[in-house]
Amino acid sequence: MSDPYAPTADDRFTFGLWTVGNPGADPFGRPTRKPMEPVHVLRKLAEAGAWGVNFHDEDLVPFGASPGEREEIIGRFKAGLEETGLVVSMSTTNLFSHPAFKDGAFTADDPAVRALAVTKAMDAIDLGASLGSHIHVFWGGREGCETDARRDPRQAIKRMRSAMDFLCDYVLEREHEMVFALEAKPNEPRGDIYFSTTGHLLHFITTLEHPEMVGVNPEVAHETMAGLSFVHSVAQAMEAGKLFHIDLNAQNIGRFDQDLRFGAADLKGAFNLVRLLEGTMGGFAYHGPRHFDAHAYRTEDEEGVWEFARGCMRTYKILAERARAFDTDPEVIGLRQEFQEDFVSPLLIDYSPEAEAALREMAIDPDALGARGLHLEKLDQIMTEYLLGVRD
Ligand code: GLT
Numbered sequence: 001m002s003d004p005y006a007p008t009a010d011d012r013f014t015f016g017l018w019t020v021g022n023p024g025a026d027p028f029g030r031p032t033r034k035p036m037e038p039v040h041v042l043r044k045l046a047e048a049g050a051w052g053v054n055f056h057d058e059d060l061v062p063f064g065a066s067p068g069e070r071e072e073i074i075g076r077f078k079a080g081l082e083e084t085g086l087v088v089s090m091s092t093t094n095l096f097s098h099p100a101f102k103d104g105a106f107t108a109d110d111p112a113v114r115a116l117a118v119t120k121a122m123d124a125i126d127l128g129a130s131l132g133s134h135i136h137v138f139w140g141g142r143e144g145c146e147t148d149a150r151r152d153p154r155q156a157i158k159r160m161r162s163a164m165d166f167l168c169d170y171v172l173e174r175e176h177e178m179v180f181a182l183e184a185k186p187n188e189p190r191g192d193i194y195f196s197t198t199g200h201l202l203h204f205i206t207t208l209e210h211p212e213m214v215g216v217n218p219e220v221a222h223e224t225m226a227g228l229s230f231v232h233s234v235a236q237a238m239e240a241g242k243l244f245h246i247d248l249n250a251q252n253i254g255r256f257d258q259d260l261r262f263g264a265a266d267l268k269g270a271f272n273l274v275r276l277l278e279g280t281m282g283g284f285a286y287h288g289p290r291h292f293d294a295h296a297y298r299t300e301d302e303e304g305v306w307e308f309a310r311g312c313m314r315t316y317k318i319l320a321e322r323a324r325a326f327d328t329d330p331e332v333i334g335l336r337q338e339f340q341e342d343f344v345s346p347l348l349i350d351y352s353p354e355a356e357a358a359l360r361e362m363a364i365d366p367d368a369l370g371a372r373g374l375h376l377e378k379l380d381q382i383m384t385e386y387l388l389g390v391r392d
């Protein structure tokens, strides 16, 4: 029998060149793995069953490459895409590595830095578009500070807004079919990063000139670093029609940005996330790329990297299968349906004196409501047993 967990193109699994290509350096130690050629990454990703690939401008074309080198690199990469059938599902701009961006890119106080950042972003957008990307991510890793002594954070917000407005107009002018997905993180590498959570970004987007062109790219690790429920952040983004992209990985609360293999921590959180994305929980599913923004442990050699990549996809598919089983279990359906007879929502659509009167007339006994058991212990235990594989 064929492996039911083998990834297919329909799963839309993607990896960044910087994820599987991560050489294992950390602030205290040098790389433990050799850099990988982008075309080699394409071949190995295709072999593992991924659907797409993502990159920062600099993952592909090193900063400062000559026009000739640039053309040669892009040509080779294009040939690699054709050979493997992988799509470019997302592109992004590296606005954090170069020392020029040490105090921010779009939000920097120095106007020359802001000009450089916007120009670099336009070039990265063009590069992505030329290779088929329809989503451009902005992760403002350096958009923050260690001290608020100089920059008024309101100024930073305004600068970010004008950069986004400018770049949306640029995309429209160039007639690229492209949207933006903004990615939040509370800290690291800056002491504090502006727009620290997905919720902050969801509001910010409503203040843009082209809010329809801009959504979010929540990352498991980043929301978890803030001590928040990733599932709830993603749900809010979906409900707002703003989940344009997602960065899947794993993270323990209170740690540095771990970017662990999907499912390597908080399996229950991952399970509920997959229920949400796959729509087994109810409501609509997410149809965008399922991107693993994670990397292999620093202890691994290249074989370990591909083990890691296969693990991300396999765990997602196992969780999706478990999610379908859980959400179609008659006992689960019964327990979840307890409040199906909803006699209040229709009254709450619009205020009217009649609706008010109807609400006031209901003979509701608060003590009876308070005393009743809600069977969530039972439901949660069933969920645990599905996750542990002892219930089908
Ligand atoms: C960087 C960061 C990721 C972002 C990437 C996109 S850059 O690797 O840690 O979370 O998604 O810019």
Ligand code: MN
Pocket: 139, 183, 219, 247, 293
């Ligand atoms: Mn990310």
Ligand code: MN
Pocket: 219, 221, 222, 257, 258, 259, 293
């Ligand atoms: Mn991360």
